[in-house]
Amino acid sequence: MPVDEAKYSEEALVKSVENNIFKCWNCNFCYSTCPINQSMIPYMVHGPSGITQSIYYAIKWDLFSKREELTHILYSCTTCNSCTITCKEMSAGVEVLKIIEEGRKLLVDKMIGPAPSQRGALKSLQSNGNPYAQPGEDRFKWLKGEVKWVPEEQVDFILFVGCTPSYDATINKMAKAIISIFKKAGIDFGIMRGEVCCGSPALRMGDPFLFEDLKGKNTENILMSGAKKVITISPHCYNTLVHDYELPDGVEVLHYTQFLEDLLRRGLIKPKPKEAKVTYHDPCYLTKHNDVWEAPRQVLTAIPGLELVEMPHSKKYSLCCGGGGGRMWLEVEEKEKIERIRLHEALETGAGVLVVACPWCYTMLNNAILDMGKEDKITIMDVAQILDSVA
Amino acid sequence: MEEKLITRLAEIVGDEYISLSPFERIKSALDPFPYDLSPEVLPFCTVLPGSKEEISEIMKLANELKVPVFVRGSGTVLTGASRPHEPGIVLLTRRLNRFWILEDHGYFEAEPGLRCAEMADELQKRGCFLPMWPGSKVVASLGGLVNNNTSAHTIDACAGKPGDYILGLEVVLPTGEIIETGTKGLRRIAGMDLSKFFIGGDGLLGIVTKIRMRLVPLFKVAYGIAVFDRLEPLAKGVQRMYLEKAPPPLFMEFMAKDVAEIAYRVKEMEPPPGPIVFFVGIGGDEEEARKKMERVMDAFRKEGPIEARQITDLEEWAKLWSAREVIASYLMDATGGKIVVAEVVSNLPQLAQCMREAEDFSQGLSVLSELHNYLFGHIGALTMHPTFFVPPEWPEDKRRQAVKECFQREAELNVKYGTCGGEWGQFGKRTPFFIKRYGETAYNLVRQIKRVFDPNNILNPGILEGKR
Numbered sequence: 001m002p003v004d005e006a007k008y009s010e011e012a013l014v015k016s017v018e019n020n021i022f023k024c025w026n027c028n029f030c031y032s033t034c035p036i037n038q039s040m041i042p043y044m045v046h047g048p049s050g051i052t053q054s055i056y057y058a059i060k061w062d063l064f065s066k067r068e069e070l071t072h073i074l075y076s077c078t079t080c081n082s083c084t085i086t087c088k089e090m091s092a093g094v095e096v097l098k099i100i101e102e103g104r105k106l107l108v109d110k111m112i113g114p115a116p117s118q119r120g121a122l123k124s125l126q127s128n129g130n131p132y133a134q135p136g137e138d139r140f141k142w143l144k145g146e147v148k149w150v151p152e153e154q155v156d157f158i159l160f161v162g163c164t165p166s167y168d169a170t171i172n173k174m175a176k177a178i179i180s181i182f183k184k185a186g187i188d189f190g191i192m193r194g195e196v197c198c199g200s201p202a203l204r205m206g207d208p209f210l211f212e213d214l215k216g217k218n219t220e221n222i223l224m225s226g227a228k229k230v231i232t233i234s235p236h237c238y239n240t241l242v243h244d245y246e247l248p249d250g251v252e253v254l255h256y257t258q259f260l261e262d263l264l265r266r267g268l269i270k271p272k273p274k275e276a277k278v279t280y281h282d283p284c285y286l287t288k289h290n291d292v293w294e295a296p297r298q299v300l301t302a303i304p305g306l307e308l309v310e311m312p313h314s315k316k317y318s319l320c321c322g323g324g325g326g327r328m329w330l331e332v333e334e335k336e337k338i339e340r341i342r343l344h345e346a347l348e349t350g351a352g353v354l355v356v357a358c359p360w361c362y363t364m365l366n367n368a369i370l371d372m373g374k375e376d377k378i379t380i381m382d383v384a385q386i387l388d389s390v391a
Numbered sequence: 392m393e394e395k396l397i398t399r400l401a402e403i404v405g406d407e408y409i410s411l412s413p414f415e416r417i418k419s420a421l422d423p424f425p426y427d428l429s430p431e432v433l434p435f436c437t438v439l440p441g442s443k444e445e446i447s448e449i450m451k452l453a454n455e456l457k458v459p460v461f462v463r464g465s466g467t468v469l470t471g472a473s474r475p476h477e478p479g480i481v482l483l484t485r486r487l488n489r490f491w492i493l494e495d496h497g498y499f500e501a502e503p504g505l506r507c508a509e510m511a512d513e514l515q516k517r518g519c520f521l522p523m524w525p526g527s528k529v530v531a532s533l534g535g536l537v538n539n540n541t542s543a544h545t546i547d548a549c550a551g552k553p554g555d556y557i558l559g560l561e562v563v564l565p566t567g568e569i570i571e572t573g574t575k576g577l578r579r580i581a582g583m584d585l586s587k588f589f590i591g592g593d594g595l596l597g598i599v600t601k602i603r604m605r606l607v608p609l610f611k612v613a614y615g616i617a618v619f620d621r622l623e624p625l626a627k628g629v630q631r632m633y634l635e636k637a638p639p640p641l642f643m644e645f646m647a648k649d650v651a652e653i654a655y656r657v658k659e660m661e662p663p664p665g666p667i668v669f670f671v672g673i674g675g676d677e678e679e680a681r682k683k684m685e686r687v688m689d690a691f692r693k694e695g696p697i698e699a700r701q702i703t704d705l706e707e708w709a710k711l712w713s714a715r716e717v718i719a720s721y722l723m724d725a726t727g728g729k730i731v732v733a734e735v736v737s738n739l740p741q742l743a744q745c746m747r748e749a750e751d752f753s754q755g756l757s758v759l760s761e762l763h764n765y766l767f768g769h770i771g772a773l774t775m776h777p778t779f780f781v782p783p784e785w786p787e788d789k790r791r792q793a794v795k796e797c798f799q800r801e802a803e804l805n806v807k808y809g810t811c812g813g814e815w816g817q818f819g820k821r822t823p824f825f826i827k828r829y830g831e832t833a834y835n836l837v838r839q840i841k842r843v844f845d846p847n848n849i850l851n852p853g854i855l856e857g858k859r
Contacts, residue, residue, distance in 0.1 A: 022783040025729050026421045028465050032508065032529035041439065042485040043410055044418035044466075053421060054414035061413075061430065069412050090529065090717050093724040 003212045013106045014059055020099045021056045023092040024049055030083035030096055035320040036076050038341060039334040045073045048083035048096045055103030067112045074103050075115050076332050079204055079325030080284040085316060104206030114205045118329040122207055125214065129196030130163040131329070139166045140191065147179065148190035151224040155190035157259075158227040160218075160241070162234040163197050164359035170366065171359045174233055177384035178256050184391050185268040189231070192221045198237040203244060205326040215245055222251060231259045235285035235292075235358045236324070242290065255286060257296040257357050257383050264302045271390040273304040278386070279311055279351035281342065281365065282318035283358035291316070296357050296383050303390055311345040319345065323360035339368040347377055354380045393435055396456055400438055400480065403448045408439040408486070419481040422466050422474040425729035425781045426790045432474075434461065437481045443563055443600040446482070450598070451567035453480060453849045460565075460850055462598055464504060464532025467525075468539065469732065470798075470812075470819035471859035472594065477852070484534050487600060492517055497577050498558055500603045503534025520607045522550050524642075525814070526716060534599050539816045540591030546771040547813065548639035549673070553604070554590035561601035562589050565845035569600075577605060588844070593816050594851045595837075596844040611677045612641075613684040614708045616669040617691040617699040622647065622750065622766075625668050626743040628691035629770050633739055637686040643670035643771025644715050647750070650722070650767045654714035657721050660707075664697055668770060669711060715767070719778065722765050728780025731759070731793050733801040736810035737773040745775070745808050752777035752804075756796040758789055772813060794820070802827060822857025 006012060030048035031037045040046040045054055054073045058064055083096040107113030114122065121131035129136045140161070148155055159182070165175035182189050199214035218241075222230060229252045232238040238255040241247065254262075263269045280300060286292040293315040300308050313319040322338030343365060346354045354369075356362045366380050401409050410416070419437045420428055435458070440446045453460045459479030466473040475481065487502035490510060494517065501510055507528040511521040525531045525543035536543075540554045559573020572586040573579070580586075588596050619625040625645060632639070645668040646654060652662040668691065672684030684701065691699050702708045714721070719730055733752065737745030750766055753759040759779060768775040779797070781790050802824035805811055817825055826834045841848070841855055853859050 019783075023723055023727065023729065025423045025425065025723070027423055027467060027527065028530045029527065031465070032506065041407060042483070043415050043437065043439065044483070045410075045412065045415045050414070050418045053418050057414065057417050057428075060427065063413055066413060069414060073412075073414055086529075087720075089720075091720045091723070092729075093720060 003209060008105060008109070008208045010106065010109055013102050013109065016102045017055055017059060017099055017106070020095050020102070021052055024052060024094045025092060026053070027091050029091045030086050033082035033086045033317070035078055035080060035082070035322065035338045035341075036332075039322070039336055039338045040076065040332065041335060046076065048077075048100075051077055052096060052099040052103070055099065055106065064110055064112060070107060071113050071115050074100065074107060074113060075118065075205070075326060075330055077325050078284070078320045078322055078327055078338070080320035081288040082320070085288055101204065101206070104204075105208060106206075108206035114326060115330050117331065118205055118326050121201055121326070121329045122205060122210060125197055125199075125202055126210055129214070129217075130167060131197060131201050132163060132167045134167045136196070139195065142166070142172055143191070148188075150190040150192045150227070151221065152193070153190055154226045155188055156227060157187060157189040157229045157231055158222060158225055159189050159191050160198070160230050160232045160237055161191060161195060162232065162237045162359065164363070165233050168359070168363065171362055174359060174362065174382045174384055177382070177388040178233060180388045181260065181263070181269060181384060181391055185263050187263075190225065190227070192218070192225065194221045198232075198240045199244070200236040200240040201326060203240065204324070211244070219245060219247065222247065228252065229254060231256050233359060235283040235290075236360070239285040239289050255292060255295070255357070257286075257299055258292065260384065260387055261295040261298045264299060269387065269391050271303045271387060274386075274390045275305045276353055277307045277309060277351045278353040278355050279309050279346050279349045280314075280355045281311070281321065281346065281361055282315055283356070283361050284318065284320050284324055286357065287316050287318055299383050299387055300355060303386065309349045309351050311349055313345060321361040321364040323364040328360060328363075337368065339364040340372060343368040343372060343374065347374060352378060353386070354378050355383055355386060356380060357383045392456060396452070396458055396480075397436060399452050400436065400449065403445050403452065404438050404440050408441065410437045416481070419463065419483065420475050422471065423469060423730070424471060424474065424794055425731060426787050426794070432476055433478060434475060434481045435478055437483060439483050439486045441486045443561065443569055446563045446598055446600060447567045447569055449480065449482060450563060450565060450849065454566055454847050457847060458849070459852045462594055462851060464535035465506070465527070465530040467527040467531050468535060468815060468819075470815045470821050472816055472819040472851070472854050474859055475853065476858040482598075484532060492606075494606065496575065498603050498605050500601055501533050502601055503532055503537070503599050505533050507531045507533060507536060514606070515609070518609050520609050522556050522607055523553050526719070533602055537590055537599055537602055538592060538594045539814075541814050542772070543814055544644070544769055545641055546639050546643055546769065548633075548771070549641045552591070554587070556605045556607065557586060557590055557602060558605055559603040560586050560589055560599055562597040562599055564597050565850035573603065575603070588840070593818050593854055595818075595841050595855055596850075598850070610673040610675065611680045613672045613674070613677065613680040614669070614702040615672065615684045615688045615700070616667060616702055616711070617688070617696040618663045618665055618667050619694070619696050620665045622666050622746050623743045624694040624696070625666055626746045626770070628668065628694040628696070629773070630739060630742050631690040631693060632687050635690055637690050638672070638683040640670040640684065640687055640771055641673045643668065643769065645767060645770040646715065646718065647766040650718060650765050653721055653725060654718055658710040658714045660710060669702070669715075670771060718767055722778065722780060726780035726782075728782045729790075730778060731781055731797050732776050732778045733797050734812040734814055735775045735777060735801060735804045736808070736813060737775070738808045738810055739773065741808060742773055745804065748804055749775040749777050752800055753779070753796075756800060758792045759796045759800070762793075773810075774813060798824070818854045818857065819859040820857070822855065
């Protein structure tokens with residue numbers, strides 16, 4: 001599909017920022033739920049309308065020569081979307097995150113953004129189809145031919161594995177657990193041999209053209225497969241496929257927790273009892289971007305004996321892990337890291353297991369556990385690993 | 392001078408707590424007014440001190456170099472008091488956000504950068520109520536609320552002002568000295584209490600660095616609503632509540648018919664047939680709260696409402712209350728415009744007449760009269776908010792004119808009814824009102840007081856002078 005270049009022109013981006021920011025009246029209500037406003041030094045630019053006003057005044061007063069400052073301000077955001085929700089519920093209904101993302105595109109267009117440390121990820125997306133500088137052909141090295149391959153075989157369901165579960169040995173356990181459950185449930189699924197990154201990092205970091213390229217490759221593969229459902233592991237892939245791809249109506253995109261919940265409901269998986277007290281960390285791209293929070297909870301509560309306790313911030317008002325929006329490739333100076341703030345909440349529940357449903361949340365929170373030396377207090381598992389252990 | 396200033400400020404607060412970024416300086420000078428910042432007022436820098444001692448040093452330095460200091464909590468005030476009118480140092484209080492709830496002493500202490508909702512949540516966990524309830528409570532700073540002594544959405548006749556609960560303060564004077572006021576007991580000072588210069592001092596006389604407030608036990612509540620065919624009998628019902636000595640409720644809000652329609656539709660409720668008034672009676676137990684609410688209801692029943700009833704369905708109340716709390720946002724969403732709002736306060740006998748004038752608020756004004764007036768407010772406190780939404784296509788000068796006209800008309804009405812704003816502070820855009828209402832002698836008295844505390848006019852200049 002040809003890329004609509006006019007949509008991403010400097011003129012169009014400037015107009016979009018100006019139109020969207022008009023309603024912002026600097027009430028600053030968005031600061032009350034912004035994770036970076038908690039974790040960073042509480043300067044006004046370390047909060048949602050501080051970021052959006054920065055890009056607006058960069059345009060208005062032509063301040064683009066302040067390259068480093070602008071990059072620092074625009075890219076410190078995790079894109080968790082709490083600001084947009086807060087503004088919608090409590091203030092003027094400004095599309096706050098949209099302005100931030102349009103601002104990032106503008107910085108990329110002007111060859112200012114993203115941050116130097118993030119550029120390698122974009123380069124690798126272009127040459128390897130993943131942001132981790134890993135060879136594209138190694139993507140499914142870990143699979144050893146145990147699944148059906150698309151497009152050689154026609155399947156009902158595609159498992160869209162994603163980059164982190166493919167290349168990160170720790171997170172790979174998520175993919176293996178999902179495949180194990182699918183097999184136990186007798187699901188006819190396949191994996192796309194030509195899968196590349198869904199393009200979310202490119203889009204979030206402001207490179208829509210790179211995104212369109214990746215989207216084109218995956219769309220072609222999905223359409224060739226004849227599959228009716230695409231199941232993603234990462235909420236970021238889920239969000240991108242749902243909102244930024246243009247898949248035909250006959251193709252449904254599901255996050256794996258939604259699919260597992262369906263398997264349980266249909267009785268295809270019958271979990272054995274497991275005595276454990278767990279707490280569930282909502283990924284932003286499921287909850288704050290897509291209103292999905294019941295399915296993962298239903299999977300967990302379907303396990304007899306498992307006690308689910310909630311953290312103070314949960315569901316739509318959950319607290320970010322700090323890994324979104326390109327921050328996996330950015331070192332942000334924080335007084336207390338976002339993932340540590342979140343881990344404190346998890347520890348206070350007294351749960352022995354912190355359950356996640358996103359590869360990046362897994363990475364961020366696992367790092368927080370190790371950094372803080374809390375391995376004896378809490379372990380981390382994803383929804384599939386828990387279910388697989390009792391399926 | 393600027394270089395020397397920056398170097399010495401950095402020595403005081405540390406390099407990481409001073410910002411020269413133009414973006415930080417811009418955002419630190421913006422406020423809710425619907426027009427952009429002028430480049431000539433851009434602050435020199437933003438600082439984030441971490442202690443009263445650092446603030447003290449900053450003030451001493453500012454006096455030495457004769458540089459203005461603009462103190463900001465969250466910058467939500469609606470009178471222009473947080474938008475500097477000349478370059479200077481912006482001092483953000485957010486790093487001072489600690490609190491201590493001392494139940495055995497019967498009070499809590501908090502720093503000024505703490506947000507209202509943060510403190511209220513902590514107090515609620517311990518069975519206490521924070522007697523401050525602004526619409527901006529999720530971000531409004533305690534320091535800002537104390538400096539304005541705002542009762543915001545609560546009704547003065549029931550809950551008083553924050554100052555009625557404040558036992559003492561710690562303050563950095565504009566010249567840098569640190570003083571303590573008040574008491575550590577539960578009995579407030581009789582006679583001279585210096586706290587009073589800073590509580591509701593519009594940020595002119597000192598920087599509050601610690602607030603000590605009495606713990607207020609939580610209470611039980613009962614909810615009521617009355618619907619009228621017009622605003623006049625609704626206003627008469629409020630008058631009657633006071634005349635018949637019904638116990639004033641903690642909250643009493645009203646919405647004109649068109650505003651209520653929007654609020655109800657957003658909450659997927661059937662819109663009421665006319666303007667509504669709804670209120671919260673409080674008591675030591677549910678029965679007492681209900682009885683008090685019923686006494687208020689009786690007053691409204693005598694004015695011929697279409698409907699007057701207790702709300703027992705908590706979900707219904709939650710929808711209604713949240714719709715009112717964020718009505719401005721629904722209206723902004725619905726109109727696509729930026730808010731311009733006035734605070735008209737009536738005296739008691741003329742409430743119905745004042746309400747009519749609040750309905751016709753923009754009559755005869757050249758710019759504001761082009762816009763629809765959405766009327767709502769805290770009618771239990773005799774307060775009405777004529778509210779307008781400036782469309783995006785209006786140029787800057789027209790937006791500025793809209794704000795000017797809004798404060799001009801607000802002043803005319805509050806002078807006419809012999810009242811004053813009870814929510815947002817006395818100066819900034821309201822200085823002309825102050826002079827008109829209280830006279831040159833009173834105004835000069837305030838200027839003299841300001842000079843005693845701040846001989847070099849370093850702290851928040853421009854607010855008292857009405858240059859904001």
